[in-house]
Amino acid sequence: MGRWRTTGRALLRVAVVWVVSTLTMMLLAGLLPDFRLTSADGAALTRVALTAAWGAGAFGLLSALVWPLVVRAFLLVPALVLGLLVFFLNGSLLLVALHLIPTGQGTANPETAVIVAAVMSAVASATSTALAVRDDDAYRHRLSRLADRRRRRRGLAAGPLPPGLVFLQxxxxxxxxxxxxxxxxxxxTVATWLMGTHRLTPWRTDWSSQTGASQLGILxxxxxxxxxxRWYEKESGEVMVSNRPAxxxxxxxxxxxxxxxxxxxxxxxxxxxxxxxxxxxQVALVLTAAARRGRRNRSRAGYFAYFLDPANAVRTAGSFVAEVGRELTQSTRARLRKEQPRVPRGGLYPFIRAFATVVERDVVVAAVLGDLLAGRTAVYADLVAYDEVAHHSGPRGRDAEQVLRxxxxxxxxxxxxxxxxxxPYRIVLLSDHGQxxxxxxxxxxxxxxKDLVRAGCGLPVPRRARRTRSGAEARYAVRVALHRPVGEGEERRPEPDSDPVVLASGNLGLISFPGIEGRLTREVIDRRHPALLATLANHPGIGFLLVRSEEHGAVVLGPGGAEVPISQLADDEGPLKGFGPGAADAVRRTDTFPHAADIMVNSRYDPATGEVHAFEEQIGSHGGLGGEQSRPFLISPLDLTAPVPDGEDLIGAEQVHHVLRRWLREGQGPQVPVGTDVLAGPENSPSPRQAEGPFPVAGGAAQDKIG
Known part of the structure; x- marks a missing residue:
């Protein structure tokens, strides 16, 4: 009886979607002059409705049968190109569907067919989704069927499997x-976890508080x-950039x-x-896989499942356009209100933001859902949306808060x-750094x-400073998704004996002198450029410098002639006053790196306001020491062992890596977060106010889908 009921509900949903698609096609035929469902001499309304029903049915059938084959054929096409190609392929399917109408009355020019197909796919998807959400049993049955199919395809055992781990960054x-x-x-959603099933553990980054270092350590x-x-390597003469594929x-x-x-x-x-x-x-939108080519390129296969449904591309494209409009509105409002601080947000940035907050999010989340249904042991996914927006709007700005929601x-x-x-899966939520x-x-x-360094070296300073490109991850992810060459020309290869190479990583600056082997000592720098170190150390925007010394091995320089050997360096004292715990050890560790710059520069930090001065065009920055950028978090299920014993600090991405490895080995019972079923309505979800815990907040669990 249950099977007949499920079948009946499925047939009813198909019928409703067909009717809605038919009505949509009739409406579009009335609005668009180049799209007709009648012959030249017209036709009765019933004949038009019949023609629309034939066309809608044929289009839906073609989308269901032909579309997966088309997407698989175009699997080697870059992700963003495939996203754009979706509209033209969808339009082609509609033209074929119109030719299949027995009366032969359906006509549309190619440009109009693209529009009609996009609208119909979006309407059909919205209708089907709305019906599925109202029918929890059907949705659950569909997911279970997909999971069983993928489980059989991967040859997983029929019995209980040990729990897997999903790491969401x-x-x-x-x-x-x-x-x-x-x-x-x-x-x-996070509030609900913290009130019942998860713990929150802060951790400290190294001096280099950015994704390149943290994610390399974690993974x-x-x-x-x-x-x-980014840094300069003297032996090769190359500038290394963490988010450049090579x-x-x-x-x-x-x-x-x-x-x-x-x-x-x-x-x-x-x-x-x-x-x-x-x-x-299994990789998707992973930078180190960007150079792969060939039919078996898994970085392309990672987004196959997402574009398998043409409605996904239509929905993502609509959200992409909406996000571009949202950024233009927000940036205009900030400019009219003369908000400070503020950085330029024109050029390609609105599209880069939309890619990070919409396209990458949708593709990554869809890939993770596929991994869950396939039963993979471990999944690690990075959602870069907040980082990209916070760089330009501020870490606590309204724009960034909307992204968090x-x-x-x-x-x-x-x-x-x-x-x-x-x-069963355990969900671990973490971040790689703050801002x-x-x-x-x-x-x-x-x-x-760079101007300040040139002035300290007695070199001419250009009238207008050259802007430093943002280090946001999404900027390179866009170019990788387009298969565009990355890295040639952003930082030119310095010539030997040329001017100093000055690179910025948030509020961390690196100064290197090409053509001189090894790290220059303070004494050599003073002989070559007597005013440079004093100019930097005494500038009101500079916090401290790290430089080698022939006498002490390495020293930290600060304002007013402060000079402390790193062996005597202490937290919250001397040049590091106000930078917080762990700063001295972070500086000492960086000094051991073979490719530490001749002069490492950290901007001033104001403990009262938490503000730093980025050497890039970012009003929310990370990369050095000072404030929240060095304090990310780790949220883990309670049935996993605690990351560190009580009273101890979790320090560095390397230690986080060992914690995650330990959890992968632990075979405790499953952990499913409470109150996060996307099928349940808000009225059925427990309110965080009803739970005991340190985070009493308003509202229930999130019940939304991607859109």
Whole structure:
């Protein structure tokens, strides 16, 4: 009886979608002059309706049967190109469907067919989704059927499987930002976890508080010799950039060579949206896989499941356009209100933001859902949306808060899918670094760090400072998705004996002198450029410098002639006063890196306001020491062992890696977050106010889907 009821409901949904699609086609035929469902001499309404029903039915059938084959044929096409190609392929299917109408009355020119197909796909998808959400049993049955199919395809055992782990990285979200978002109701899903099933553990980054170092450490177990987001290597004359594909591949190679291990995800793992693969074979939008080519390129296969449904591309495209409009509106409002601090947000940035907050999010979340239904042992996914927006709008700005709200919905969607996976899963939520607010160095003092260095060296200073390109991950992810060459020309290869190479990584600056082997000592720098170190150390926007010394090995210089050997360096004293615990050890560790710059420069930090001065065009920055950028978080299920014993600090991405490895080995019972089923309505979800815990916030669990 239950099977007949389920079949009847499915047939009813098909009929409703068909009727809605028919009405949509009739409406479009009345609105668009180049789309007709009648002959030249017209036809009765019933004849028009019959023609529309034939066309809608044929289009739906073609989409269901032909579309998966078309997408598979275009699997080697870059993700964004495939997304655009969807509209033209959809239009072609509609033209074929019109030719299949027995009366032969359906006509449309190719341009109009693209529009009609897009609208019909969106309407059909919305109708089907609305019906499925109202029918929880049908939706659950569909997910269970997909899970069983993928389980059989992968040859998984029929009996109970040990729990898997899903690591979800919220790029750039600091511990304090997360606590604020939970307390104010921006992230109800996370709030529900923290009140019943998960614990929150803050951790500290190295001096280089950025994704390149942190994610390399988390996925591959080492952050050694990654002094910044970008740095100059004298022996090769190359500038390494963490999110440049060639550099990322080399960093991963070095990490594997140093640790002797392939990475966190080598055993049945999947890597989604990351800089590094972690040793996973299944990858999507992963930077180190960007150079792969060929029919078996798994980085292309990662988004096949998402574009398998043409409605996904239509929905994502609509959200993409809406996000571009949202950014234009928000940036215009900030400019009219003369908000400060503020950085330029024109050019390609609205499209880069839309890619990070819509396209990458949708593809990565869809890939994770596929991994869950396939029963993979470990999945690590990076959602970069907040980091990209916070760089330009500020870490606590309204724009960034809206992104956090939408990310919480994605977390709810993933948590809901866990219930239908062929194995139990534990969800671990973490970040790689935070962000510190503040006016840019150039805006505050009228010159760039490069200008200041040139002035200290007695070199001419250009009238207008050259802008430094943002280090946001999404900027390179866009170019990777387009298969555009990356890295040639952003930082030119310096010539030997040329001017100093000045690079910026948030509020961390690196100064190197090409053509001189090894790290220059303070004494050599003083002989070559007597005013440079004093100019830098005494500038009001500079916090401290790290430089080698022939006498002390290495020293930290600060304002007023302060000079402290790193062996005597202490937290919250001397040049490091106000930078917080762990600063001295972070500086000492970086000094051991072979590719530390001749002069390492950290901007000033104001403990009262938490502000730093980025050497890039970012009002929310990370990369150095100072404030929330060095304090990410780790949220883990209570049935996993505590990351560190009570009273101890979790320090560095390498230690986080070892914690995650330990959890992969633990075979405790399943953990499904409470109150995060995306099928349940808000009225059926427990309110966080009804639970006991340290995070009393308003609102229930997120019940939204991606859109």
């Amino acid at each position: 919220l790029d750039g979200v600091g511990e304090q930002v997360l606590r604020h978002a939970v307390a104010t109701g921006l992230m109800p 591959h177990g080492t952050t050694f010799d990654v002094p910044a987001f 550099s990322a591949v080399e960093l991963q190679r070095r990490a594997v060579e140093r640790t002797g291990d392939g990475g966190l995800l080598t055993v049945d793992g999947a890597s989604r949206g990351n800089l590094f693969s972690g040793g996973a074979e 939408r990310l919480d919905r994605s977390l709810a969607l993933i948590a809901g899918a866990v219930r239908h996976a062929p194995r 510190s607010p503040g006016e840019t160095f150039e805006s505050a003092f009228g010159l760039t760090l």
